[in-house]
Amino acid sequence: MHETYFTGGVFSSSIDGGRAGADIELAHDAIKASAKDGQLFTLRYSDCNVEMGGFNNKMVFCRNEDRSLTIFTEDKKFSAALAFAAGGLLDDQLQAGKNKVKSDKRSGRNFVLICMVCLVVGLTGLYYGIKIAGSAAVDALPVSVDKQIGRHTFTGMELGGEEIHDPVIVGAMETIVERLAPHAALAGLDYEVHVVRSEQVNAFALPGGIIVVYTGLIEHADQPEQVAGVLAHEISHATLRHGLERVGQSLGVAAAVNLLIGNVEGLVVLGAEVFKLATVNSYSRGQETEADSEGVRMLHAAKIDPLGLAQFFEILKEEGNGLPASLEWISTHPDHQARIINIRGLVAELGPQDYEPLDVDWDDVRRRVDDMN
Amino acid sequence: MDYEFLSQPAASVARMTMEEGESLTCEVGAMIAMTTGFEVETTTRKRGGKGGGLGKALKRMFAGESLFLNHFTATEPDQSLIIGPQMLGDVMHFPLTGGSLIVQGSSWMASDTDIEIDATWQGLGKALFSGESMFWLKCTGEGDLFLSSFGAIYEVEVDGDHIVDTGHIVAFEDTLQFSIEKAGSSWIGSFLGGEGLVCRFQGQGRLFCQTHNPPSFGQTLGPKLKPR
Numbered sequence: 315m316h317e318t319y320f321t322g323g324v325f326s327s328s329i330d331g332g333r334a335g336a337d338i339e340l341a342h343d344a345i346k347a348s349a350k351d352g353q354l355f356t357l358r359y360s361d362c363n364v365e366m367g368g369f370n371n372k373m374v375f376c377r378n379e380d381r382s383l384t385i386f387t388e389d390k391k392f393s394a395a396l397a398f399a400a401g402g403l404l405d406d407q408l409q410a411g412k413n414k415v416k417s418d419k420r421s422g423r424n425f426v427l428i429c430m431v432c433l434v435v436g437l438t439g440l441y442y443g444i445k446i447a448g449s450a451a452v453d454a455l456p457v458s459v460d461k462q463i464g465r466h467t468f469t470g471m472e473l474g475g476e477e478i479h480d481p482v483i484v485g486a487m488e489t490i491v492e493r494l495a496p497h498a499a500l501a502g503l504d505y506e507v508h509v510v511r512s513e514q515v516n517a518f519a520l521p522g523g524i525i526v527v528y529t530g531l532i533e534h535a536d537q538p539e540q541v542a543g544v545l546a547h548e549i550s551h552a553t554l555r556h557g558l559e560r561v562g563q564s565l566g567v568a569a570a571v572n573l574l575i576g577n578v579e580g581l582v583v584l585g586a587e588v589f590k591l592a593t594v595n596s597y598s599r600g601q602e603t604e605a606d607s608e609g610v611r612m613l614h615a616a617k618i619d620p621l622g623l624a625q626f627f628e629i630l631k632e633e634g635n636g637l638p639a640s641l642e643w644i645s646t647h648p649d650h651q652a653r654i655i656n657i658r659g660l661v662a663e664l665g666p667q668d669y670e671p672l673d674v675d676w677d678d679v680r681r682r683v684d685d686m687n
Numbered sequence: 688m689d690y691e692f693l694s695q696p697a698a699s700v701a702r703m704t705m706e707e708g709e710s711l712t713c714e715v716g717a718m719i720a721m722t723t724g725f726e727v728e729t730t731t732r733k734r735g736g737k738g739g740g741l742g743k744a745l746k747r748m749f750a751g752e753s754l755f756l757n758h759f760t761a762t763e764p765d766q767s768l769i770i771g772p773q774m775l776g777d778v779m780h781f782p783l784t785g786g787s788l789i790v791q792g793s794s795w796m797a798s799d800t801d802i803e804i805d806a807t808w809q810g811l812g813k814a815l816f817s818g819e820s821m822f823w824l825k826c827t828g829e830g831d832l833f834l835s836s837f838g839a840i841y842e843v844e845v846d847g848d849h850i851v852d853t854g855h856i857v858a859f860e861d862t863l864q865f866s867i868e869k870a871g872s873s874w875i876g877s878f879l880g881g882e883g884l885v886c887r888f889q890g891q892g893r894l895f896c897q898t899h900n901p902p903s904f905g906q907t908l909g910p911k912l913k914p915r
Contacts, residue, residue, distance in 0.1 A: 367863075372863075373861070381846065384891055
């Protein structure tokens with residue numbers, strides 16, 4: 315059984331203000347509305363045009379042909395009661411109204427979805443746009459920025475041992491670097507070699523060309539070409555600007571924004587902090603492979619046998635089982651067996667070369683290092 | 688209760704003359720001046736309403752109003768109360784005779800104590816893009832309603848469709864439905880033209896608009912202010 319009486323309102327020019335609240339009755343052949351001011355309005359079902367709408371899209375409006383009279387209500391039960399009272403006369407209009415409400419809801423949801431997708435795409439694009447622009451800005455930076463970051467990092471850095479100034483040992487390292495330097499992929503770096511007394515089998519190069527070699531590394535090398543291989547690999551990190559790439563990745567959008575607004579000093583300070591907080595040798599696997607390739611190319615061009623690098627890996631691999639803690643350099647360079655194979659492949663690809671021995675008295679260097687212990 | 692508006696439309700205030708026992712519910716901070724014969728009561732619900740009303744009060748907060756309502760009751764004859772909006776602009780009177788008026792968050796200033804003021808959700812799309820508060824205030828009942836605007840208020844008698852720029856709506860009758868859409872035929876043209884999104888009203892009823900738009904005013908003024 316459907317209800318007959320509802321609360322709603324009326325629009326009519328005969329009402330003061332054009333609108334009034336009303337009590338609505340679904341009579342035998344018409345909708346009757348009794349306005350608050352006492353006026354009575356009648357709308358026959360056969361003359362009724364039904365619409366759905368209102369603020370919440372749940373109101374039912376019944377209008378006459380010229381829209382001079384509108385009777386409406388928000389009552390949820392009105393729609394079904396009207397269909398019943400009109401004897402099926404208004405079913406099509408009521409169904410069309412319901413379909414319109416559903417369509418409106420669907421359109422609203424789609425609109426929100428499209429806006430959200432646009433927002434997400436826009437923000438993602440902005441994020442990656444800044445990163446790409448930042449990366450391009452890194453490439454465009456002068457080498458002086460690398461030097462500043464390297465110097466800033468090296469100043470006050472805990473090296474893990476006393477720096478030694480033995481002219482034979484330091485001179486040997488400088489000789490190796492001098493042979494490699496002319497063949498570096500990036501011109502303008504100032505190479506500066508520091509030798510540190512420590513059991514660590516380690517070496518690293520900071521952005522800008524500061525190179526640190528530990529005596530532990532020299533002790534484990536049978537030939538100077540093996541040390542040259544390690545140094546070529548480390549110098550490649552500096553010449554390929556892996557340090558700045560790492561700063562960019564660690565600082566993300568902050569570095570990109572700093573670069574884009576031209577705040578190079580800010581980047582230098584932030585970049586040095588990144589190096590101080592992380593291990594100096596913590597490059598990505600991709601960067602390590604790239605440094606291997608570039609190191610081999612540099613050694614080949616400098617007429618230093620690149621197989622020295624592979625041989626050093628093999629020495630460490632053999633000795634490594636008993637000395638895991640001290641093998642700092644190899645521990646930051648994982649999967650060395652694969653790298654030995656890779657290096658040998660690279661050397662084979664480069665073709666024949668007249669390798670020239672390094673002008674270093676390696677026995678004397680090793681003896682002096684041993685004497686220090 | 689009699690009322691008159693002063694200094695319209697740029698810096699309007701409303702002066703109420705109330706007889707003993709008459710009450711008016713106002714937004715917090717609306718009172719500018721009053722005679723001494725008033726009792727002021729502050730609650731989270733409508734005057735005389737039952738229950739704590741905290742839920743509705745919180746919803747009102749989301750709509751840009753205060754958690755609390757101030758109820759001014761004249762305890763002596765011929766008392767005068769002057770109330771005004773926070774922003775520079777106009778005030779208007781709307782006699783609510785049944786049905787509901789949907790009011791933009793911060794435009795409700797005062798109403799008869801019998802009128803129920805509740806916040807109503809407008810849907811996510813409208814909440815994000817209408818340029819108004821997340822919620823609207825739904826004022827229901829019978830009695831006097833006083834609204835405020837930023838700039839002057841004008842009335843539009845809608846019968847069919849009417850388009851208003853976002854941020855310019857003060858209030859509209861609940862028989863109107865509105866949707867958000869682009870201003871022009873294309874998205875690019877809409878945004879390059881500076882209009883962006885607009886509100887399309889459909890149906891039959893009265894719509895009240897404000898001549899100025901608070902967010903646009905803030906965006907114009909903000910960069911010119913010196914940092915504190």
